[in-house]
Amino acid sequence: MSDLGANVVILGAGHAGGTAAALLRQYGHAGPISLIGDEPLAPYQRPPLSKAWLKGEADADSLALKPLEFYAEHQIDFRPNIRALKLRRSDKVVELSDGSSLSYDILILATGARAIKLPVPGADLAGLLELRTAADAEALKAAVGPGKRLAVVGGGYIGLEVAASGRALGAEVVVIERESRLLARVACEALSSFFRGVHETHGVIFEMGASVTGFVGENGHVTGVTLADGRTLPCDAAVIGVGATPNDELAAESGLETARGVVVDLEARTSDPSIFAIGDVAHRPMPIYDRMFRMESVPNALEQAKQAASAITGRPAPAGEVPWQWSDQYDLKLQIAGYAFDTDEVLLRGDPASGKFAVFHLKGDQIQSVEAINSPPEFMMGKQLIGNRKPVSKAKLSDLSVSMKEVVA
Amino acid sequence: MAKITYIEHDGTEHVVDVKTGLTVMEGAVKNNVPGIDADCGGACACATCHVYVDEAWKDKTGESSAMEESMLDFAENVEPNSRLSCQIKVSDALDGLIVRLPESQH
Numbered sequence: 001m002s003d004l005g006a007n008v009v010i011l012g013a014g015h016a017g018g019t020a021a022a023l024l025r026q027y028g029h030a031g032p033i034s035l036i037g038d039e040p041l042a043p044y045q046r047p048p049l050s051k052a053w054l055k056g057e058a059d060a061d062s063l064a065l066k067p068l069e070f071y072a073e074h075q076i077d078f079r080p081n082i083r084a085l086k087l088r089r090s091d092k093v094v095e096l097s098d099g100s101s102l103s104y105d106i107l108i109l110a111t112g113a114r115a116i117k118l119p120v121p122g123a124d125l126a127g128l129l130e131l132r133t134a135a136d137a138e139a140l141k142a143a144v145g146p147g148k149r150l151a152v153v154g155g156g157y158i159g160l161e162v163a164a165s166g167r168a169l170g171a172e173v174v175v176i177e178r179e180s181r182l183l184a185r186v187a188c189e190a191l192s193s194f195f196r197g198v199h200e201t202h203g204v205i206f207e208m209g210a211s212v213t214g215f216v217g218e219n220g221h222v223t224g225v226t227l228a229d230g231r232t233l234p235c236d237a238a239v240i241g242v243g244a245t246p247n248d249e250l251a252a253e254s255g256l257e258t259a260r261g262v263v264v265d266l267e268a269r270t271s272d273p274s275i276f277a278i279g280d281v282a283h284r285p286m287p288i289y290d291r292m293f294r295m296e297s298v299p300n301a302l303e304q305a306k307q308a309a310s311a312i313t314g315r316p317a318p319a320g321e322v323p324w325q326w327s328d329q330y331d332l333k334l335q336i337a338g339y340a341f342d343t344d345e346v347l348l349r350g351d352p353a354s355g356k357f358a359v360f361h362l363k364g365d366q367i368q369s370v371e372a373i374n375s376p377p378e379f380m381m382g383k384q385l386i387g388n389r390k391p392v393s394k395a396k397l398s399d400l401s402v403s404m405k406e407v408v409a
Numbered sequence: 410m411a412k413i414t415y416i417e418h419d420g421t422e423h424v425v426d427v428k429t430g431l432t433v434m435e436g437a438v439k440n441n442v443p444g445i446d447a448d449c450g451g452a453c454a455c456a457t458c459h460v461y462v463d464e465a466w467k468d469k470t471g472e473s474s475a476m477e478e479s480m481l482d483f484a485e486n487v488e489p490n491s492r493l494s495c496q497i498k499v500s501d502a503l504d505g506l507i508v509r510l511p512e513s514q515h
Contacts, residue, residue, distance in 0.1 A: 026443050045450045062431075067439055074441070299448050299455075319515070326454040333476070335454055376476060380456065380483030404483075 002314030005031040009094060009104035011084045011250070012036070016279025016301035017110030018043025018065045023309035025074045033076045034102055036094075038083040039133055042068050047298060049137040050161035051328050055168055056141070063134065084111075087254040089272055106274055108308055109251055109262055113244035113280040113296055118153065122215030127222035127237045131158055132244070143237035146170035151225045151235035153212055155182035157327045159241035160195060163204050164329040174205040174233055176212060176225060178242075185243075188340070188359050191371050194352045195329070202330060207233070244296060246281045259283050261294040266320075267311040268304045276311070278304035287320055288387065289341045289368075297325040322387040324379075335376070337383035338369030347398050349378060358382065365391040365409055377404040411504040415442045415460075418512040427499045433470075433508060434458040434495035444510035451495040453477055456484040457514040458494040463507035470497050470506070486511050 008024060010017045013035050021035045021043075037043070044063040052058040061067075071078040086095040087107070095101045115130035117123060129140050140162070144150050148171045152159045155177035166173040177184075181192040196206060211228040215238065224232040246261040257263040257271040261283030268276045268284070279301040283294045299321070306318045324337040332355070340361035350357030358378035361369045366389055370382030381404035385392060393409040396402040413436050415423045427436030437445040437458075446457035453476050462470050467490055473481070477496045481487055494508065 022441060026441060047450060047452070062435075065438070066441065070439070070441065298450070302446070302448055321515070324455070326449060326452060328452060333452075333454065376479040377483060380480060384483070 004029050006105040007032045008106045009034045009102050010108040010110055012110030012112055013043050014112050015298055016305050019302055019305035020108055020309050021076050023305055027309055027313040027315055029313050035076055035078045036082050037080050040080050041134055042078055050131055050158055053137055054141055054165040084250055087250050089254050106312055109277040109281055110279050111247040111281045113246045116243045116245055118240055120214045125215050125217040125222040126220055129239045144169050144171040149235045151233055151238040154241035156241055160329055162239050167202050176207045176210050178211055180209045188346055190359050248281055267317055268307040276308040278308050295323055299324050322383050324383060333374055335372045335379035338386040340369045343368050349398055350400055411499050414507045416509045417444045418510055429500055431499050432495050433497040446514040456480040459484050459511050460492055460494045460508040461488055462490045462492050466506050469502055
C-alpha cells in the first residue's frame with residue numbers, strides 16, 4: 001500500500017537521509033519531501049573527510065552528494081541548521097529547533113550517530129577534536145601540518161585514517177589504543193599486526209594497552225594526553241576516535257522500539273508503520289547472519305535508503321545485500337565484506353609481507369567475511385560467495401595459484 | 410565542460426553537461442541519472458558505477474588501471490568496452506561522450 005502523494009519528512013541530512021530523498025523522487029514519489037539537517041551543508045560524503053579532504057585533495061563541491069540546486073529542482077525542501085526536538089507520534093508531528101513544527105504522513109529517521117566522548121578531566125579543552133562532520137574535518141585540517149604533534153585516541157579505522165593523513169601532512173602522530181592490538185573490535189589479529197607495521201614504517205608511534213586518564217592544557221588549549229601509567233604525551237591537538245553511539249533518543253522518547261539503535265524490519269520500518277529508520281541509527285535484521293545489529297557504513301546507509309524509498313513508493317524491496325565497507329590508508333586499499341559471526345576458522349590467502357593478501361573467516365566451508373588488502377578479486381568474489389552461501393574448498397582458497405573464480409568446492 | 414549522454418538499459422537517454430575535472434560517475438550521480446549507484450563515491454572500491462563506453466570513444470577515455478581491471482573482472486555482464494565510470498575524468502576532449510548503463514549494478 002503506497003501513496004505517492006504522501007507528505008514525507010526526513011530527519012537527518014547525511015548520506016542516508018540525502019539518498020532517501022533523491023531515491024524517493026527517482027522512484028516517482030510526487031508528494032512533499034522535507035529534508036531536515038542539523039549541519040549547514042547539504043548532504044555530503046563523509047568517507048573522504050579522513051582522507052582526500054584532510055589532505056586538501058577534495059573540496060565542498062566534490063563532497064556534495066548532489067549540487068545544492070538539485071533540492072529545489074526536485075521540490076525537496078532542504079532545511080539546514082535545524083534539529084528535531086520532539087516527535088509526537090499521536091498527531092504525526094515533529095517539533096523543530098527553529099520553533100516550527102512539521103506534520104508528516106511518513107517520517108524517516110536518519111539521525112545518524114555521534115562520537116563517544118571520553119569521560120575524563122580536560123575533555124573540554126580546545127584542540128580536542130572528533131571526526132564526524134565537515135566542520136570537524138576543517139578544524140582538524142587547521143590543527144595538523146609539518147612539525148605539529150597529533151595524538152590520536154583510538155586505533156580503529158577513523159583513527160588510523162587520520163594517522164595516515166596526518167603523516168602525509170607532515171605531522172608527528174602518536175596513536176593511543178586501549179586494547180593490545182589495533183582494530184581490535186573489527187578486524188582479525190593478522191590484519192591488526194599488518195596495519196601496525198605499515199603505520200610504523202610511515203613513522204606513526206603506537207601506545208598500545210594504554211588508557212587515557214585525562215588531558216592537560218595551557219590557556220584552555222590541550223598540550224598533552226595523560227595515560228594511566230602516569231606519563232603525559234605532549235601534543236598540539238588530539239583526535240578522539242573511540243566509537244559512536246546512535247542518535248536514537250527522539251525515537252526512544254516517543255516510545256518506538258529501540259535496542260542500541262531504532263529497531264526496524266527488512267523494509268527499514270520501525271514499530272510504528274508510518275516511521276522508518278535508516279543508516280547509522282537503525283538496528284536492522286541481516287538475514288544471512290540470522291541476527292540483528294547496527295552498522296556504521298555508507299553501503300548500509302545506501303541500502304536502507306533504498307529499502308525505505310522502495311517501501312514508501314510501493315516498489316519491491318531490494319534483494320538482500322552483503323554488508324561491506326572500505327578503508328584507504330597510504331597506498332593500501334582495504335575492502336571488507338561481511339562480518340565474522342559464528343566462525344570456526346581464519347584462512348590467509350597471500351603473504352602479508354607482499355602488501356597484498358586477504359583473510360577469510362569461515363564457518364565450516366562457507367565464507368562469513370573477507371578482509372582484502374589491495375586484493376579486489378578476493379573481495380569481489382568473497383562478497384559474492386558470502387551472499388550465495390556456496391561452499392568453498394579451503395585448499396583452493398589458500399592457494400594463490402588457484403583463481404578466485406575457481407575456489408568453489 | 411563536456412556534454413555526456415548516458416543511456417539507461419531500457420533506452421532512456423540523459424544528456425547532461427559535466428564540468429571538467431569531475432568523473433563520468435559524478436556527472437551521472439550529481440544529475441540524478443539513474444543506473445549508476447557508485448556506492449563508494451569514487452574510491453574504486455565497489456564496481457557499482459559500471460558503464461559501457463561507446464566504441465567511438467574507447468580510445469579517448471583512456472586505459473583502465475590494474476585496480477579497475479581487477480574490480481571489473483568480477484562485476485556482472487562485463488564486456489570489452491566496460492569501464493568503471495568513477496575512473497574516467499571528464500575533459501573537453503570527452504565532449505559528446507556516450508556511455509550505456511548495464512541492467513543492474515549489483
